[in-house]
Amino acid sequence: MNKSDRAIGVFDSGVGGLTVLRALRARLPDELFVYLGDTARLPYGTKSRESIERYALQAASLLIKQEVKCLVVACNTASAMALDVLRRELAPLPVIGVVEPGAEAGCRASRSGRIAVIATDSTVRGGAYEAAISRQCATAQVTARACPLFVALAEEGLIAGPIVEAIAHRYLDDIFAIPEAQRPDTLVLGCTHFPVLIDPLRKVVGDQVVIVDSALTAAVALEQELARTGLRRAAVPSKAAWLRLLATDGRERFARVGGIFLGATLSAEDVELVDLGV
């Protein structure tokens, strides 16, 4: 098999990364994908750097056994915490995270240089988005806010209505309900779960704010990386299914909750259980 015909490995702590997979598939419809959700150990967003690095290396090693041609770290927390160690250990395999593309797109979108980032606890505490944005634009003013309840809401499929909006107001009003001269003009969604909440977020931050979905920007980054490394798959019909779904626990829940993020109905039979040896 041609190396470029191999699948793209996508790794996430759970099912939220299916928003990234969906964006990758939309941008790169000729590619094959193997998605691994480490559902046995989710969420990563509350765990330490050491644990997240270890989990990410175990997940990557399983995907490499599936002969993937590159790795997309769909999980923001793992991108923030473990991208360096993954690149070092897996070289020369291309490894794409979601933080750098999101930061880059945030910088491009912002005119005022005031950028807000919403993410999990760990991503915010790790400061990865601030660091990545500063590398792109040294004068940017970044406000990062941890929004852990958004994760629980999205996983429950509670993605619109007054409860979601009230929680969004609670998290965001002190950032956005202020005079325009101080208000950020750009909001980066720094967690895979958040794209499904885009409608209530739009209502709360207003029409003037650009919302950057790091799933979309990661898809562009992957496309460029495949082009650069000559790994883009030729548009030939394939009998293989375009997607394999692997999970470390709970096929039923993966299918039920995953459908929200993939935007398609899944059944437990679509999901293969794998063991990361832990």
Add this chain to the structure above:
Amino acid sequence: MNKSDRAIGVFDSGVGGLTVLRALRARLPDELFVYLGDTARLPYGTKSRESIERYALQAASLLIKQEVKCLVVACNTASAMALDVLRRELAPLPVIGVVEPGAEAGCRASRSGRIAVIATDSTVRGGAYEAAISRQCATAQVTARACPLFVALAEEGLIAGPIVEAIAHRYLDDIFAIPEAQRPDTLVLGCTHFPVLIDPLRKVVGDQVVIVDSALTAAVALEQELARTGLRRAAVPSKAAWLRLLATDGRERFARVGGIFLGATLSAEDVELVDLGV
């Protein structure tokens, strides 16, 4: 050391079990405790029986190395899923769960036999409370409802106010906002996180409903078991601190969020990191 002078081991998936620890300490002020929160793998409430059994056995084995005289499984999900295997593997060590005592108290409290149970996804799906209540009272009508957002709310310290009440109405109105002749007269809190939400829950279900906190009932069950087995610690002053806190990940977060559940301020230095070898 006298066997009865040994500490009581308390095990939970994270910090929610500190509500149980608090109830145990209030009931048994002369006892010593070692609390282990498996924060590296929380939450259990969305994971499979196989994983939960394995995690519980690993946690118990670590506590047994600490020479505990008995084990309290503070986690409802682990009590529901893994109590049988723990009792079998650890015999003759006394093992107390929170489900049986909660079910028993629910049956005692209910006059109508209509009992509602709120818990995590896994606990509800496993049907453990229904089974335990049926064993006590064959004619009881049990309505179980998974309330996963309550866990996220409690962990964020968002334990009162309109957002919490709106979510409680969403979960509970079809059970409680109905004519009294069909309404349950008892609500069992089947998750360690829920006692901190008791005020908004009370507002939503009304004053007529008895709310059973399984932390309190587990404390009574433990007291009885210690008396039965002659393991009750004598009321002698001890130089040893009454509590050791062990966690598998994230001392800072354990201290910050754990304080909400223990009802006391904790610092990261109060928490020892341990490795379950995974």
